[in-house]
Every structure is written in structure tokens, then in C-alpha cells.
Amino acid sequence: MAVGMSRPRATHTAAVRALSDAADSDATGVGPAGRDLVTGIGPDDLPDGLVVADETGTVICFNAAAARITATPAAAALGHALERALPLEDLKGRRWWDLTDPYGGLATRVGQPERNLLLPGGREVLVSARYVRETPTGPVRRLVVSLRGTEARRRTERSHAELIATVAHELRSPLTSVKGFTATLLAKWERFTDAQKRLMLETVDADANRVTRLIAELLDISRIDSGRLELRRQPVDISAAVERHVQALVAAGQAPDRFLVRTGRPLPDLWADPDKVDQVLGNLLENAVRHGEGTVTIDIAPAPAPGKDDESGTAVTVSDEGPGIPEESMGRVFTRFWRGSKRGGTGLGLYIVKGIVEAHGGTITVARAPGGGAEFRFILPVSTPAYLV
Helix, strand or coil: CCCCCCHHHHHHHHHHHHHHHHCCCCCCCECHHHCECCCCCCHHHCCCEEEEECCCCEEEEECHHHHHHHCCCHHHHCCCEHHHHCCCECCCCCEHHHHHCCCCCCCCCCEEEEEEEECCCCCEEEEEEEEEECCCCCCEEEEEEEEEECHHHHHHHHHHHHHHHHHHHHHHHHHHHHHHHHHHHHHHHHHCCHHHHHHHHHHHHHHHHHHHHHHHHHHHHHHHHHCCCCCCCEEECHHHHHHHHHHHHHHCCCCHHHEEEEECCCCCCEEECHHHHHHHHHHHHHHHHHHCCCCEEEEEEEECCCCCCCCCEEEEEEECCCCCCCHHHHHHCCCCCCCCCCCCCCCCHHHHHHHHHHHCCCEEEEEECCCCCEEEEEEEECCCCHHHC
16 A cells, blocks of 8 residues: 555555556456455455556546545546546645646655545545556556545544543542642641541552552553553452452441352353452442442353353353443443543543453443343453463
């Protein structure tokens, strides 16, 4: 495809090059509709727009994605001059093909890196180009143009902006508290009683833990988004892990009779990352306590692992008796920044939970609990390490 494209698009680049080379009338290995017989890929199979012009600048290929992105039917572009079929302008209003002069410019150029250009009406599109020459400095035989919409990039930019704003907001409060209390203690240490000093230091410690937790969440999001979340699989006693979390919540002030743990036996041996499983359980139970009401029920039972019919997985269901999640919000529960109520939280926990469960090869769902509250259910496959098979 074009100079300047990122490595993950290598397959697409190879396909575009194959198709652009196949555009020569004498090319062999090309099937009907320009489909390459080696790769089995035709222009309309590509996810991005593909426009190919011949040595005269006449459009000879205008795939379905290009028609969708430009809102121009292929029939209205094929056989016409490139500058007419694809009237691009830069952000300063200059005509792009006059500016770059692909056919008459320097003979050493190989293409144009991806950049934002404008279609008629002011619609933005990401454009890159490759100049195909028979010899390194020969005339351009084919001009291959790649088009992409900007919607995905803008969604990513908005997501990053929201993440930065959320992090700044969440960090400001605890850091202000830490700074205020430490400055006060340093300046007026002798004026406070031991009880007052202890209270302030406990507040500083709690706020420092909050900052540490937020940083850990950001690191988890980065690893999940980049596919670099590492799992250290070990034997995990899921029932014991649940009991630990329940005991911790009781020690923190929750009533013991608020929790009901039911375990179906026998459970399959589970190999998973114990720290990550603790993170999942901690998030789900904390959500149930914070946002739910009544009894929090935790069911642990054998279940079919994703993609299998036998009970080779372990299912954990956490449900409460609170108001539950509105039906219209069900599809957004596991997205970033979703908050079920105004009772605090960054809105990142369930997004991380989903990433951890899926990294284990498992699934997680949300539904309405029998008691009317929210019900979260995740299934982890056994996933015995290969060296033990």
C-alpha cells in the first residue's frame, strides 16, 4: 500500500501491492474481478479504500470501500482523471494532486505518507499513496492510493482525552490531601496530639493507596489494549480466593450475613494467574457491595469452558439484590468510564475485569439477577499448562 503505514497493516500492504501490480494488463495470476489467485483477495475485500490510476492518471480501480468513504459510486470514478474522481484538498484548501504532482515530480519519490486531507464538503479522510515504477527512477506506471475514514482515529483520540481527564480528576483529590496533611504536619507537628497525627497519617496512607491503585489500573489498561497482559498460571483454589475476599470485606465493616457463598462440587482443577483472579473477584465483589443492596450471593460451579460442551471450566456468579443495571446500559457495562451510580470509582474496573477474563480465554456476562439486582458471571477454562499435558 503506502509509505508510512504501521507494521500491523503489513498484510493489507502486501495485498494492495499485489493488486496494484496485477492491474497491469499483461499480469498473470489474476482471476475474475481483479482477484489475485495467490492470495484470493480482490479490491472489494480490502477494509480500506483502494484507488488505482494508470500511467495517464486515469482511474482503473475504485473499490467498494473507496466508494463508501468518498460517497462516490465506482461507475462515476472509473475511467475518469484521478483529480476529478478524487478531488482532494489539504487543510489549507490547496488542491492535493496539483501540490504533489505524482506524475511530474521527482523521479526518486516512492509515495506519500498518510495524512489528513479533505473531500468536497469538508469531510476528512486519511490518504496515503504509493508510486509504482518499472525502474527505480522511471515514470510512474501506477498510482496506488489508500483511503481511510477518520472516525476510528477520532474515537481513539476522544478515548485518550477522556482517560487523561479522568486520571487528572482522580489524582487531584488524593494528592491535594496528601500534600495538605504532610505540609501541615511538618509545619505544626508539636501542636497536634498523637491521636490527631495518627488520623492525618492514616488519611495520607489511604490516599496514597488510592493513587497506587489508579496507576495500577492505568498500567493494566495499557497492557490489555496492547495485548501485552502477562499471565503466570498456577493452580488456583477459586473457593478459597472467594472466602478471602469475603473475610476482607467483613473485616472492613460489612455484615457477615450479607454474603452467601455456594460452591458446587467437584470443581475442575483451575490453572490461572492468582493475582489476576483476585483482581477480578475484588472488583466484582466491591461493585456488588458499593452499588448493590441486600445479600451478595457468590455461586461457584463447574461449567462448560468457552467453545466446549464438557464441564471443563469454572463459573463464578456474583449477584446482589439492588436496583440492578438498566437494560439500555447493559451493552456499556464493560466499556471504559462506565459508572453504575454516582458512588465513586473511576469507571475502569469492569473494563479491566473483562480484559483479564478474556486474556485467560474466558468469558464474562452481565444480566439481571433473580433478586432484581445485577448479576455478573465469568467462566475460566481449566487451561492446564502445556508442559503438564
